[in-house]
Amino acid sequence: MMAVEERALVQPPSEVATQRPGEIEDAATLPAKVTVRNLNFFYGGQQALYDNSISIPALRVTAVIGPSGCGKSTHIRVYNRIFELYRSHRAEGIVEIDGENVLSPSTDLLKLRKKVGMIFQRPTPFPMSIFDNIAYGVKLHYRASRSEITDRVEDALKRGALWEEVRGKLSEPATALSGGQQQRLCIARAIAVEPELILMDEPCSAIDPVATSKIEDLIEILRDSYTVVLVTHNMQQAARVSDFTAFFYKGHIVEFGATKKIFTNPENRQTEDYITGRFG
Amino acid sequence: MQPRSRTHRRAADATIRVIMVPAALIGIAVLAWILWEVIVRGVGAITPAFFTELPTPPGMEGGGLGNAILGTALMTLAATVLGAPIGLLAGIFLAEFGPSSRIATAVRFTTNLLMGTPSIIIGIFVYAILVLPIGHFSGWAGAAALATLILPVVMRTTEDMLNLVPDELRESGLALGAPRWRVTLGIIFRAAKTGLVTGVLLAVARVSGETAPLLFTALNSFYWPQSFGEPTANLTVTIFNYAMSPYSDWQQKAWGASLLITVSVLVVAVLARFVIKDRKGRAA
Numbered sequence: 001m002m003a004v005e006e007r008a009l010v011q012p013p014s015e016v017a018t019q020r021p022g023e024i025e026d027a028a029t030l031p032a033k034v035t036v037r038n039l040n041f042f043y044g045g046q047q048a049l050y051d052n053s054i055s056i057p058a059l060r061v062t063a064v065i066g067p068s069g070c071g072k073s074t075h076i077r078v079y080n081r082i083f084e085l086y087r088s089h090r091a092e093g094i095v096e097i098d099g100e101n102v103l104s105p106s107t108d109l110l111k112l113r114k115k116v117g118m119i120f121q122r123p124t125p126f127p128m129s130i131f132d133n134i135a136y137g138v139k140l141h142y143r144a145s146r147s148e149i150t151d152r153v154e155d156a157l158k159r160g161a162l163w164e165e166v167r168g169k170l171s172e173p174a175t176a177l178s179g180g181q182q183q184r185l186c187i188a189r190a191i192a193v194e195p196e197l198i199l200m201d202e203p204c205s206a207i208d209p210v211a212t213s214k215i216e217d218l219i220e221i222l223r224d225s226y227t228v229v230l231v232t233h234n235m236q237q238a239a240r241v242s243d244f245t246a247f248f249y250k251g252h253i254v255e256f257g258a259t260k261k262i263f264t265n266p267e268n269r270q271t272e273d274y275i276t277g278r279f280g
Numbered sequence: 281m282q283p284r285s286r287t288h289r290r291a292a293d294a295t296i297r298v299i300m301v302p303a304a305l306i307g308i309a310v311l312a313w314i315l316w317e318v319i320v321r322g323v324g325a326i327t328p329a330f331f332t333e334l335p336t337p338p339g340m341e342g343g344g345l346g347n348a349i350l351g352t353a354l355m356t357l358a359a360t361v362l363g364a365p366i367g368l369l370a371g372i373f374l375a376e377f378g379p380s381s382r383i384a385t386a387v388r389f390t391t392n393l394l395m396g397t398p399s400i401i402i403g404i405f406v407y408a409i410l411v412l413p414i415g416h417f418s419g420w421a422g423a424a425a426l427a428t429l430i431l432p433v434v435m436r437t438t439e440d441m442l443n444l445v446p447d448e449l450r451e452s453g454l455a456l457g458a459p460r461w462r463v464t465l466g467i468i469f470r471a472a473k474t475g476l477v478t479g480v481l482l483a484v485a486r487v488s489g490e491t492a493p494l495l496f497t498a499l500n501s502f503y504w505p506q507s508f509g510e511p512t513a514n515l516t517v518t519i520f521n522y523a524m525s526p527y528s529d530w531q532q533k534a535w536g537a538s539l540l541i542t543v544s545v546l547v548v549a550v551l552a553r554f555v556i557k558d559r560k561g562r563a564a
Contacts, residue, residue, distance in 0.1 A: 082454060085451060110459060112457075113454065113455055113456065118451075120451065120455075124446075124448045124449050126452075126453070126467050136456065137456040140456065140457060193456060
């Protein structure tokens with residue numbers, strides 16, 4: 001473990017010091033879930049990511065922060081190759097998940113996406129019942145009996161911290177839930193197919209503060225079983241829930257390290273300016 | 281900086297209002313007038329016999345247009361069964377699978393042309409490719425002509441409705457590891473369902489009042505439709521023939537048929553509206 005000087009350059013959000021006591025880990029010493037090497041990304045002729053290289057530690061929460069348009073979302077959208085929905089989007093480089101390059105043409109996309117779940121900025125409940133929303137992915141990937149599916153749905157909703165609120169109304173349309181509930185439904189839906197890595201693309205930007213804190217609590221629990229990559233524009237959120245933080249600026253990864261260190265003693269001037277609110 | 285005078289803008293606003301309101305009223309008034317005329321002149325023809333009996337020879341009172349009502353219903357149904365699925369599939373292709381491909385661009389362009397093609401030309405076209413080679417008018421030819429009219433409308437609305445579904449929904453389906461076709465059928469189609477149904481209903485409403493394409497294809501008949509292989513009775517051509525006849529009984533029946541078609545189209549349109557409303561209600 002790396003010893004870090006506890007000299008706070010800036011006044012960090014008060015939660016930082018208290019919420020995650022203990023040592024500051026060094027990402028390099030932890031097993032990596034995702035290893036990105038020289039990732040470049042293009043929207044048509046316009047380059048959006050430049051030589052991104054990063055190792056996302058397994059079973060940790062990694063926050064991706066940076067000003068709007070810096071490439072945060074673009075970066076994680078490469079991990080499950082969801083960007084390929086759009087013809088002009090193109091990624092170059094290497095993104096290894098558990099040692100396998102997902103950008104290789106031989107990657108089985110359906111398998112990859114079972115392993116890598118994704119939560120979007122706005123909740124995206126499918127136009128069907130709460131039960132069917134969760135069961136959708138289960139039926140997709142498993143040959144399961146009705147009762148097995150029912151169990152899985154219940155389990156996923158419990159792990160998504162939604163079970164108590166919806167247990168009596170599983171057959172109601174998911175669109176009738178509140179925004180925060182919809183987002184937890186989406187998390188439960190992702191969990192139901194047993195992913196190993198969960199990508200969250202600003203999951204709280206469209207929901208209210210109370211619902212946000214529920215989702216943050218949920219992320220706290222998820223980190224025990226999943227590797228989470230959380231894109232957020234909310235620095236307090238990054239400080240609260242993440243173990244590691246990557247700071248993106250104009251398509252470059254400026255700095256990556258333990259969240260505590262990034263928020264108290266960043267090495268880079270740009271990182272410091274951003275987290276102190278001087279720009280962004 | 282001088283503040284801009286508001287008098288001018290207020291005057292412009294008032295002027296536009298003064299022009300707009302009468303324009304809207306004229307539009308509504310014409311529709312009301314048509315409805316009024318059709319109802320007043322047609323309602324007398326609407327008797328039980330009108331729906332159940334065959335037409336009588338000229339000059340003889342009584343009888344009905346049962347065969348034409350059935351013929352129109354059957355041909356519209358056949359046209360929908362022929363045209364709507366192709367339109368839906370083509371619309372899916374345009375919106376989901378090849379939105380920016382060359383084929384899609386070409387298909388979109390020809391769809392617009394097809395939508396703008398006068399229906400009489402569709403009638404002549406089907407006459408040339410189906411009626412002439414076969415040698416006689418037929419219900420199938422009529423259905424084919426109507427299907428040709430339904431096709432572009434359904435195609436267009438399908439594409440538009442699918443485009444209204446946010447990309448995030450596609451992404452979240454794909455992100456779960458679902459193949460594209462399953463996302464399209466299981467999620468996107470469901471999300472756009474009411475819009476798609478509305479599109480089909482409106483297309484049906486549109487063709488159920490078409491006369492020109494049937495004149496050259498199904499023609500008409502005084503008998504019950506026995507098979508689609510022969511000329512098939514239908515309401516619109518009947519209106520055309522009866523309205524121009526010298527017999528007052530036939531003229532009255534033409535008004536009755538007009539009323540029936542108007543009411544059916546209205547019902548379908550209101551039904552479509554209802555479906556749209558239902559959707560909005562649920563989304564809220």
